[in-house]
Amino acid sequence: MFFCLLQILIPIVCFTANVLFQVVSYRVMPKIGLLKTEFSGFVFGIFGLIIMETITFLIFPISKISFFSVLISNLIIYLSLSYCYFHFVNLAVTARRIRLLRDLHDSKDGMTMDEILLQYNSRDMVENRIERLVNSGQVIYKNKRYYIGRSAMLWSAKIILIMKQLILGKKSEFD
Secondary structure, three states: OHHHHHHHHHHHHHHHHHHHHHHHHHHHOHHHOHHHHHHHHHHHHHHHHHHHHHHHHHHOOOOHHHHHHHHHHHHHHHHHHHHHHHHHHHHHHHOHHHHHHHHHHHOOOOOOHHHHHHHOOHHHHHHHHHHHHHHHOOEEEEOOEEEEOOOHHHHHHHHHHHHHHHHHOOOOOOO
């Protein structure tokens, strides 16, 4: 019974460690960037999960097949929680709707359409995004042209595109 309860708690404990590690990393070393701290927290949690599962296996010996089944199940739970957290953080940081709602909330007198359009200038938004991509190495600027750099996000975008095609049957929500 204790073994089963422990197995349920392991991915939750490791996910909590992931979040705490990410938050502390970002606050202590903000120059590293949000994406790198999210990744480091994710890796920290994975190592924690593997270590905790191995210790549990040594304390409560079970068959190797059962061990790997539990390990894979808990990895799937951990990966799912981490995936949701990653998108929650990035939604809160990057979504224009969220930002617009925050700006409207912070504005005591409300905002006119002209003030909103001034603040949400599409040229500025693209320049800011390009600057972030260049600073992170995901995009390279050379000879007045932009090129793909080392981009883990490109792989994420491709995976999301494949999932959209499989689930929604289209490449974009605008199709």
